[in-house]
Amino acid sequence: MTTVTSADGTEIAYDSAGIGPALVLVDGAMCYRAAGPMRPLAALLTSAFTVLTYDRRGRGESGDTQPYAAEREVEDLQAVMRAAGGRAALYAMSSGGALALATAAADPGVTGLVLYEPPFLGGDKEYTARLGELLAAGRRGDAVELFMTTVGVPAPVIAGMRGGPGWSTLEAIAPTLAYDDTLLGDGRVPGELPVSVPMLVVSGTASPAAMQQAAQATAAAFPTAEHRSLAGQTHDVQPDALAPIMIDFLLG
Known part of the structure; x- marks a missing residue:
């Protein structure tokens, strides 16, 4: 485990493994490096990428300087990208997609995006x-x-x-x-964000219809995005189903 210091002084914990271009994995709600889907996925990607997994602020071994603002989480992710040389693709799961989109809009070092079922469901x-x-x-x-x-x-x-x-x-x-609720805002797809990097939005055919529709709407909102369905997958997507299409999209 290594740490990097974010703009407000918060220590952000991360791991790095593999070879190749940098890829940062961004968790959704209630997940972090030691508890969630990213470690199994990272293990399947390290032959193609230098994969960075990190604890979002307030989780795992990262700090949580107050007061919270969505901009601070963007700065955290940018700090992890700097640790990888300043340029990286981003993969984000669920509500982490809102953070990845905001970071791509703010940082020209983002080289590509893969989002799995970002829950832009209209807010509650x-x-x-x-x-x-x-x-x-x-x-x-x-x-x-x-x-x-x-x-x-x-x-x-x-x-x-x-x-x-x-x-x-x-x-x-x-x-x-x-924090995740804040990042999702009013629950609408943030199509006004100036995101122009190649983007793949993925959903599972066994996920609820609303999640599939949200993924399709996210892809439709950005001119450089495309949508793909994974047969038989739910919101708890299996790493071996996701990793090959990530490699193909980001390196193809």
């Missing part, structure tokens, strides 16, 4: 308000449960998780749920 003001209330009251476990319920995790599964040993880890990063 009730969720935003309730999440803020729970976090302000220190009810982190309830905030995690609210998020999981909102994304469709069945109640019995959540109840089982709350009694498990990993729940405290989820509670520790619960405040970052508000």
Whole structure:
């Protein structure tokens, strides 16, 4: 593990492995290097890229300087890119797609984008308000449960998780749920962003229709973007299904 210092002094932890052009993997909500989909995916990409995985602020081994602003997360990602030489492609999962798009709009060092099911679903003001209330009251476990319920995790599964040993880890990063909500804004595709690098937006044919439609709408909003469907994949996409199309798109 290595750290890089972001513009506001926050230490951001990252790992780097592989050979080739730089590729930074950007997690979605509730994930970080040690808990989420990026390490298995990185293992399949290191033969083609120098792959950087990092802990977004407030997660894992990264710091969390307050107050939060979406611009600070963009600066964090830019700092990781600088550690890779200043130029990198970005792969982003779910709500990490909003961060990747904002960074591509702000930094000419972004060479390409691959987004998997960015959840531009129109926003949910009730969720935003309730999440803020729970976090302000220190009810982190309830905030995690609210998020999981909102994304469709069945109640019995959540109840089982709350009694498990990993729940405290989820509670520790619960405040970052508000960060992702902030990045997603009003929930609309940010088609006004000046993003002109090659972009691939991917969705799974077994994902909910709304997620597939959001991916298609994201691709349609940017002139350099294309959409691709992965047969049989859900929002929990399998690395061996995703890695080959990433390599083909970014290096082809």
